[in-house]
Amino acid sequence: MNAMSFTALEGGKTTVDAAALETLSTQIRGTVLREGDAGYDGARSIWNDMIDRRPGLIACCVGASDVVAAVNFARENGLLVSVRGGGHNIAGSAICEGGLVIDLSMMKSVRVDVAARRAWVGPGATLVDVDRETQAFGLALPTGINSTTGIAGLTLGGGFGWITRKYGLTIDNLVSADVVTAHGKLLRASETENADLFWALRGGGGNFGVVTGFEFKLHQFGPQVLSGLVVHPFADAGKVLREYRAALETAPDELTCWVVMRQAPPLPFLPAEWHGKEVLVLAMCYCGDIEAGEKATQKLRAIGTPIADVVGPNPFTGWQQAFDPLLAPGARNYWKSHDFTELSDSAIEITTTAISRLPGPECEIFFGHVGGVAGRVPADATAFPQRSSHFVMNVHARWREPAMDKACIEWARDIYEASKPLTAGTAYVNFKT
Structure with a gap:
């Protein structure tokens, strides 16, 4: 992989050498895509067809360690960064021009604990992924009204839909979140751990780190x-x-x-x-x-x-x-x-x-x-x-x-x-x- 020019975090351009690019590729268990690679155009395409941006690299992550590696790479090289969950944000914030996209769309797992009425959800899951798994056990999480929406962006902005008036916003049902900070640290945020961060994550949007996992409380409901x-x-x-x-x-x-x-x-x-x-x-x-x-x-x-x-x-x-x-x-x-x-x-x-x-x-x-x-x-x-x-x-x-x-x-x-x-x-x- 040759040296590449990227959009810098502070504006303008910056160059990343081949050795640093190779290190990123070896650190990530997922895939690192650049323009011309198979899958690049699909990975940069999102719900709103007005958004037509071309990132320098797309790091397709499969776990929290991949996210840590991508965040560290971006920080060390001063790169503009965006984070893609479900890719549904109307403003296209999932995709940046010329920078590094941290793509979480492969992290789609949904695990339900029926007795505890809890769900652990990956940041790439969409509402349909959550609904199908929770409703299989007669449980539900209040989310939005369009099932192709990503759970991550919806949650971080608040989240409301058909059962919000009965069970609260999506954030009102968030128990904890795993977050990779800008310093590359993986933290747990909840009412008792990193409580200030937990407060900000609930409605503050995707401004405070990269969430790699959500824990939600569920409600007996349906089918x-x-x-x-x-x-x-x-x-x-x-x-x-x-x-x-x-x-x-x-x-x-x-x-x-x-x-x-x-x-x-x-x-x-x-x-x-x-x-x-x-x-x-x-x-x-x-x-x-x-x-x-x-x-x-x-x-x-x-x-x-x-x-x-x-x-x-x-x-x-x-x-x-x-x-x-x-x-x-x-x-x-x-x-x-x-x-x-x-x-x-x-x-x-x-x-x-x-x-x-x-x-x-x-x-x-x-x-x-x-x-x-x-x-x-x-x-x-x-x-x-x-x-x-x-x-x-x-x-x-x-x-x-x-x-x-x-x-x-x-x-x-x-x-x-x-x-x-x-x-x-x-x-x-x-x-x-």
Whole structure:
């Protein structure tokens, strides 16, 4: 291996000699890839197709010792570094230009202790890996809503989804983490060991080291949940959102209901004449007894005159993957996000008006429904700052052709700026671009 030029941590370029490169290759049990190697292009490709960066090297790690070797190599040579877990981060932080990527995607193990209700999860695992293994034993971890998301990035940013209101954020269920620091030291972080680091890892993002393993507490849950979609004509959106807001005032922690506004995809339960037309969707999940869920969802399902109501018992693992076809890799994506303590009439007006000028058929706005148990954790207990928020708005611009970049990005930014005065003043770190 010849000497190579890299992007330096402090900017500019730096050269690493052949001997140092050879030492790294011998220290790592996984694979070290450079441009031109088989597998390089696949390893630098991530969920957001807008990200097209070319690292100098990609260290494909298979264990913590590989991570230590990669971190030491980067520090000793002053290299720009990024860390790839599931590769799902919207801003593309997994891949750096010209530097060293520490790729954890092969570290996908999930081990469950049923009696202790604990799971030990590798940083390369995705939500589907966690869901399948935990649900096999009637257990669950509160995570996100797109099963291809990596557990590492989701956790470090907070993590919320269908069962967060009942069981807390993903970070609220983190018991410990193994972390390689910038000095190449492998530490355990928990409430009793390196507690300051543990505090920062829970919501502070991937800024404090490379996590090589997570220990989570699990909850007895599933395998069936009451879940599904109620689809409304977009002409009724304002009325539906105001009644939705009122219905949630008495919602139990077990009930979560998100709002999605977009053009209708060709879903099999929708009449063909609605395909491609603007709709408002109430996506709900009740994590408890099915009969109790039927009662708890009555107010939401009684709103307006829906086009379709497909709420019913479903396997939790299936519901966790319900939105995957709309969020598959291969598209260009740009997000802007705000937290809201309330869904005001002004917020409703701004977002519904924006749907009337969608720049493309895959663009959407959603409101994630949070609060519940997650909102009752003290604000200073973790580095996650948004405990008082009840809704997370994400303006999701999604398209295929680079020629649409300007129109889609401006659409998202315009909504973000217009709604900013109505917000809690915070934004979910995992949704930031």
